[in-house]
Amino acid sequence: MGWRNTIDAWGRASMLFHWATAAAFITAYVVVYYVIWFVDPQTSIKPALFGTTPNAERVVPLLNIHWVLGLSIGFLTLPRLVWRIAGGVPRHVAGSRLERLSADAAHWALYAILILMPLSGYMTTYDPTAFGLFVIPACRDTAIAAAIRDAFGLSVAQLEDAAWAVHSFIGAWLAWPLVVLHIGAAMLHHFVRKDAVLRRMLPLRRSAG
Template sequence: MIHDSRERYGALTKLLHWSIALLVFWQLLKFGDRIADGEHWVGQTLVPWHISIGSLMLLLILLRLAWAAGQRHHRPQPDPAQAMLVKAGHGALYLGLLLMPVTGVMVMLGGGYGVKPFGIEIFAKSEEIAWAKALGQLHSPIAWILTVLIVGHVGMALIHHFVKRDDTLKRML
């Protein structure tokens, strides 16, 4: 079943969730390269794909947001006592996932590098753009905030599964 229901998330929601989760994990491996000052295996193998994967993530998160908006009345509902926290947490995750590639594009444009994901030129190289460079400086802090949100998200899913023993995690598997 492709659509969400009150009991389970549908196939498209699951596909988008786990695809984005995998790509986020890939992107977060860049922290290892940063910690090792570019001398880490990640720097030589995965980082060259950082812009392309970030661009793909932007497309997927926009698709996911549109799909979620269309499915909002059909999705499993959180416990009413926690609904506000759940919605705030998911909202913060969506915002972080959206802002990461947008600020990444700003880094590239601000530095005058252009944007060429998967070899397709979206924005050509140009002079540095001061306002884009300023917005691009938010990329790294947002990455750290998003990492904390992801750890919290995974932690809550595991608490639901192992402590509360409800079907919250199973609905997305």
Template sequence: MRWKNTIDAYGGIPMLFHWLTAAAFIAAYVIAYYVIWIVDPDTSVKPPLFGLAPNGDRVVPILNIHWMLGISIGFLVVPRLLWRVFGTSPQPLGESRREIIAADVAHWALYALLIVMPLSGYMNTYDPTDFGLFVIPAFKDTSVFAWISSTLGVGWHDVEKPMEAIHRFTGKWVAWPLVVIHVGAALFHHFVRQDAALVRMLLGRATRWRETMP
């Protein structure tokens, strides 16, 4: 297995970044809406879904998993960006320059999303994130916030409220359209164009596809 990209296919490391990020992203969303719809007494659906009653004591422990995943996504995007900027990228498979530019814009929009969502989420979190082996303090308890507060003369709520608004808006109205476009484009290439856009991001299929290359 090749670990690095070539002009024809993705390597093992970019695949790992891609699928870890995708899994963490989906899990973070599932947990967030589980808390909103079922666990949090203030926002839960009434009558309770699936017979599960709200429980305020469970909100922070469950959200801690959401925060862990979000921060992990934020850290994963850094090597992904470095790999994209400084490494080889497989050649685009679009049939026109306009299509190639659109695909490139969509990819960079996804990278921006993977920065904005974790950053805005972290900056409006009241509680520390407990990873078990270590704890990341809440943003309001960091020296960075202390510097922002003293420099700009703002309090915690002056930062927390807009960050929460950005996080909620991006998560509700930006993230899913981008993901749907990304998945839809991959399926279009696979089933309609019948090219390698999707299979070259699948480990076993990519290996077999490479072996068929002249």
């Protein structure tokens, strides 16, 4: 098994992108819902500044984990897309044309979410995101955000409210259904159809057609 994709198998690079993204995605959800359910329910309705909430000392460090994971997903997705487009992907297993089109549509929808969620989330972060060795400034303090506000005549609050609406809608209503559909399809192929769709994405298994 090499690093590049072949017509019959995913390469190590694609597997690394896939499983690293999956782990970060699931952990980011666990962290943010832990904060909402057990630390500060106000987190779910966008306070003016997370750092000004009564539980700020507990909320902000936990949310920083969520922000780091979210931005990491965004950073992984861009080279992942380049790798996919440049190197190609394994061919579809046997199935109808509708099934193949549906699989492609679902994959591209997931890629869109993996870009839109980190981007819209970053635009509503308010506080700098500490990665340990370096810090990413809050979006509201960047020249890009200022240029967007100027171009569309928006205030800081208006831009952040729009980004929050996108982020919260995708997170609550689109991301999880697509992920569940993705996992369900993999289980269907593996346990019912008994083909190689799931096996060829597992790093410890050799893939066949």
